[in-house]
Amino acid sequence: MHTRETHATIERIRHLSKDLQRIDLGLDKDLARLKPGQSLLARPGQGWEPYLAENWIPVALDRHIVTVERPAGVSYLPGQAVTLLGPVGAPFPMRPGMRSLLLMALDTPPTPLILLTSLAVHLKIGVTLVLGGRAREYPIKALPPEVEVVEGDLEQGWPNQVTTVGWADQVIAVANPRYRHQVYPALLEKLRQLRADIPKRFVLGLFDLPMPCGVGACGGCGVACKDGEDRLVCLNGPALDLEEVNFG
Ligand code: FES
Numbered sequence: 127m128h129t130r131e132t133h134a135t136i137e138r139i140r141h142l143s144k145d146l147q148r149i150d151l152g153l154d155k156d157l158a159r160l161k162p163g164q165s166l167l168a169r170p171g172q173g174w175e176p177y178l179a180e181n182w183i184p185v186a187l188d189r190h191i192v193t194v195e196r197p198a199g200v201s202y203l204p205g206q207a208v209t210l211l212g213p214v215g216a217p218f219p220m221r222p223g224m225r226s227l228l229l230m231a232l233d234t235p236p237t238p239l240i241l242l243t244s245l246a247v248h249l250k251i252g253v254t255l256v257l258g259g260r261a262r263e264y265p266i267k268a269l270p271p272e273v274e275v276v277e278g279d280l281e282q283g284w285p286n287q288v289t290t291v292g293w294a295d296q297v298i299a300v301a302n303p304r305y306r307h308q309v310y311p312a313l314l315e316k317l318r319q320l321r322a323d324i325p326k327r328f329v330l331g332l333f334d335l336p337m338p339c340g341v342g343a344c345g346g347c348g349v350a351c352k353d354g355e356d357r358l359v360c361l362n363g364p365a366l367d368l369e370e371v372n373f374g
Pocket residue numbers: 336337338339340341342343344345346347348358359360361
């Protein structure tokens with residue numbers, strides 16, 4: 127599916143918590159086949175408003191409807207037209223033979239991981255979700271009931287952390303962007319303490335950077351990597367192998 131511009135209509139708006147709302151977008155069938163990891167760049171205003179498009183992350187898909195999660199403080203209206211560019215980004219690079227998945231939201235809502243939880247449950251993959259800091263405020267009733275939700279963080283740990291890390295086939299984390307460059311190296315260090323081997327693509331971190339163009343043309347969403355090449359979040363992200371990222 128190629129990235130392209132399209133238009134959608136806001137069909138329904140639901141309050142999810144004091145901080146979050148969910149919006150159902152009526153879309154054509156192609157774009158409604160987004161994969162976990164991919165998102166849409168949206169301009170809900172007139173013309174080119176806002177100048178920098180917002181990254182709308184899908185949390186549920188149902189044929190022509192894509193549900194996204196947005197901050198509660200922004201007003202949207204049913205029937206409102208939205209200009210979209212998508213899909214943006216790559217599907218999460220999952221490891222083969224997955225049986226157990228450890229997801230972590232560290233001081234930020236787990237929104238970018240929600241669509242993946244539904245897919246994993248559907249595929250009978252065991253999912254543990256660690257919520258730390260602000261992520262603890264996320265309404266867990268919005269998650270599939272099969273997901274094991276625990277609270278914790280990198281300093282204090284979380285219940286059964288040795289088992290959950292030992293059994294995990296992959297760890298995918300999203301961190302508060304303000305502290306991301308401290309949190310992700312700390313996560314790598316913690317996982318090295320808890321298990322002997324960290325295979326390729328075992329630890330993915332999400333990078334939700336501003337995306338001025340969304341199609342790999344401007345270089346504005348680059349993440350420096352140890353091989354000297356930047357990865358572009360709009361093409362290669364948002365999930366990057368943390369072992370490859372250069373945290374300086
Ligand atoms: S947003 Fe322009 S290269 Fe990624």
